[in-house]
Amino acid sequence: MNDARTGPPLAVPSTALFTDQYELTMLQAALNAGTAHRRSVFEVFTRRLPEGRRYGVVAGTGRVLDAVENFRFEPAILDFLREQRIVDAPTLDWLAGYRFTGDIRGYPEGEVYFPGSPVLTVEGSFGECVLLETVILSILNHDSAVAAAASRMAVAAAGRPLMEMGARRTHELGAVAASRAAYVGGFSSTSDLAAGFRYGIPTVGTSAHAFTLLHDSEREAFAAQVESLGAGTTLLVDTYDVTEAVRLAVEVAGPKLGAVRIDSGDLLVVAHRVRRQLDELGAHEARIVVTSDLDEYAIASLAAAPVDAYGVGTQLVTGSGHPTASMVYKLVARAAGNAPDAPLIPVAKKSLGGKLSIGGAKWAARQLDEQGVADAEVVGTGPVPDELAGRLLAVELMRDGTTVARERLDAARDRHTAAREALPLSASQLSRGEPVLSTRYIRP
Known part of the structure; x- marks a missing residue:
């Protein structure tokens, strides 16, 4: 039942004191x-x-x-x-x-x-x-x-990919174990590099609001990310005004833009608006990723929304209650x-x-x-x-x-x-x- 992983061996400490x-x-x-x-x-x-x-x-x-x-x-x-x-x-x-x-x-x-x-x-x-x-x-x-929480979320997602993003919400070693358990329960990837290294779980991640705020304008931030990571990257569009950010995202990356991420607001309403805007701008293949403290109930509520993937953190690594x-x-x-x-x-x-x-x-x-x-x-x-x-x-x-x-x-x-x-x-x-x-x- 162990996990196969290629690469150099890891030093494994004794577990003898993990006891009462x-x-x-x-x-x-x-x-x-x-x-x-x-x-x-x-x-x-x-x-x-x-x-x-x-x-x-x-x-x-x-x-x-x-x-x-x-x-x-x-x-x-x-x-x-x-x-x-x-x-x-x-x-x-x-x-x-x-x-x-x-x-x-x-x-x-x-x-x-x-x-x-x-x-x-x-x-x-x-x-x-x-x-x-x-x-x-x-x-x-x-x-x-x-894993039980992950399984319920996978059921709610109905085949849409789920990304585990909870490392910052739990103990650093617990985060690695949680990534592994989430993968067993139906998640497809993790943001935690230690979990990717140790267990071979696919890893994901592009940028946070800090990257946008670092630059003098949202356009400059998007241009820097696209130049570094390519047009297929995921651009975070809710740092300022979502509508303007989506317009800039397509303008900078072109119709081959990979995805946009929404991390705040009424996700159901915003996702519909963003999908309509992306299509009007010709970015028909651009995906919509939503985050923002999701659990299985929030995921289920987005079933009718044009959402392509979910990123879940706190509720997942804490077993959703x-x-x-x-x-x-x-x-x-x-x-x-x-x-x-x-x-x-x-x-x-x-x-x-x-x-x-x-x-x-x-x-x-x-x-x-x-x-x-x-x-x-x-x-x-x-x-x-x-x-x-x-x-x-x-x-x-x-x-x-x-x-x-x-x-x-x-x-x-x-x-x-x-x-x-x-x-x-x-x-x-x-x-x-x-x-x-x-x-x-x-x-x-």
Whole structure:
């Protein structure tokens, strides 16, 4: 599930401290008790989708696998843990040789999920699995939230290109992850060069209002940009007067002007006026790009407007009101004893307050109706029914600590498009509603 990229290798820092302290203290206590080596199964799932969302989108799987591979306790990290007295000497010795040697399987990146879906399953010793909780959740919760927002925006855009432009609205490293997740969810490009470099996502960008303001006139600014970038560039036309700017844009670049960008005002009204003016000036092929704090609802409201592409920033990288997918990482099965061949037994939290979990390692399948449209998410802990055997969702991602499923990011993006199109038509509705598929549990 990793992303292929040509070019020089990147130095990858250890991810071992992307964790919470209690994971290390649990490890220490389990080592002291002799239970740290018990075979265990942890699952990542969500009990509910964000309010009003019809489906979730799995994103970040490739980044999870990279993080697990780079989860190493280097000397400087061990020194820090020792100096801060976070864990004792025997635990430090154990951490010094830490390598995840277990198995990971889960929904492939780009797949959709629903409440209870076992998005990721991590199996190995308790000690090596418990340490991965925070880093796995931090990646999946962020990336899946952004991908879900991106998917809704892609539905609203109805085939028109979407450009991710949110780097300045979030953490600098979160911006790169958000660009990647947005691409999985249906965006076609990013303005973030780090995302382009790291993941091979197409990059876009021309100029901001500052470039126009730098020059003595709008004409001079347009002429400088066209001379440097060619007539096919995109000119920003709302620094002063839009009508005059469009006239100057065509005059300077000619009828082969690539595009104009509108970043303010009533976008619906302005887009119609600009399209009419471009056509009257002979720039029939010039495209109209709109930006200005868009979300899926604003994009949908522009469906009838002559808009050719959208640039989205803040609302995308913050999950359009839902910045987390609320996934959890829970122990669902563990060995009955310390013997290497001890059988697995289901375990589950039974607290009140809506936080109930279902014990046992699970499989998941998507049930189809007579027309081949998905109509239920089926999750089970026993044998898989024959009619669902060919519909299982999880794939093997890591075996014995080695990643076995690497793919280009385009594959995850294409998978998401196919998965979304296989859902009932109501999945495309932006109005608030329940998950488009119900989750049905099968227990032995």
